[in-house]
Amino acid sequence: MLRSFSSHLQGRAMRVALVAAALAIAVLVVTVPGFARVFGGAVPPPPANPTSADQIQNIDQVKTAIKAYYGDTLDTTTVDPVTGLKDLHTFSPTGAYANEVDGIVSEAKWYLSHSQHAQTGPGTKAVLFDVDDTTLNTYSYEIFSNFVYNPTTNAQFVNAEVFPAVPHMVGLEKYAESRGYKVFFLTGRPGTQRTATEGNLTNVGYDVKDSNVYLKDYTADTWLSPCATTCTTDQYKTLTRQHIESLGYDIVANFGDQYSDLNGGFADRTFKIPNPMYFLP
Numbered sequence: 001m002l003r004s005f006s007s008h009l010q011g012r013a014m015r016v017a018l019v020a021a022a023l024a025i026a027v028l029v030v031t032v033p034g035f036a037r038v039f040g041g042a043v044p045p046p047p048a049n050p051t052s053a054d055q056i057q058n059i060d061q062v063k064t065a066i067k068a069y070y071g072d073t074l075d076t077t078t079v080d081p082v083t084g085l086k087d088l089h090t091f092s093p094t095g096a097y098a099n100e101v102d103g104i105v106s107e108a109k110w111y112l113s114h115s116q117h118a119q120t121g122p123g124t125k126a127v128l129f130d131v132d133d134t135t136l137n138t139y140s141y142e143i144f145s146n147f148v149y150n151p152t153t154n155a156q157f158v159n160a161e162v163f164p165a166v167p168h169m170v171g172l173e174k175y176a177e178s179r180g181y182k183v184f185f186l187t188g189r190p191g192t193q194r195t196a197t198e199g200n201l202t203n204v205g206y207d208v209k210d211s212n213v214y215l216k217d218y219t220a221d222t223w224l225s226p227c228a229t230t231c232t233t234d235q236y237k238t239l240t241r242q243h244i245e246s247l248g249y250d251i252v253a254n255f256g257d258q259y260s261d262l263n264g265g266f267a268d269r270t271f272k273i274p275n276p277m278y279f280l281p
């Protein structure tokens, strides 16, 4: 009886300790910026085949949280290319999104400044950036479209070159150049949007004149022949990085907001830029 009571106490003490440890981790995740990212604490996706509504986040609450994360701000200077009004929304430069990107950029600068450790392959050291929501921020379009992509209105935004830079990324691109890295941009935008893409990157401050910008062009890009017009984003981006490395570069860092930007290798390290707005497989 005594022994059983004692083991009951030990079990209870153990449970209390476990609960305390779990609480401490939860507090760390909530209060320490970057903790969740570093320790892989991303919110899991809902099940593919939910059996209860309780397994799915409420979509309106998610939209509200996204706006709070970006620090939703009315942009009183940029003209909406569809309505002609100054009614676009943008992120706050002091919001959680900008702060989180700032932390990632600081980590990336430290990494790029230690290229003797960073560079694992032969060749000229290089960095590679995705475009949408890695170097250009498309929050304005997501709010305009209420998070529903439409190729026609999206092309109007792209062609009007209205997207602001992702906070701190222009500084990172220039830092990489100052450290001797060759800079590449790789986007899933079609080749027909090359002029607008280079125009928008330039008008927010990126140095694209010495850079190579890769857009999706199945006819010209012979290295895509293994999958041609059926390339997934993973394949398109991986084959293009492989092509770049075959030209004599070592991609030391690959920056993207989608996992399909980062999968597939041909980069010494990947950096995930936050994007809770959409998912591209």
Ligand SMILES: [Mg+2]
Pocket (backbone or CB within 6 Å): 130, 131, 132, 133, 134, 256, 257, 258
């Ligand atoms: Mg992107």
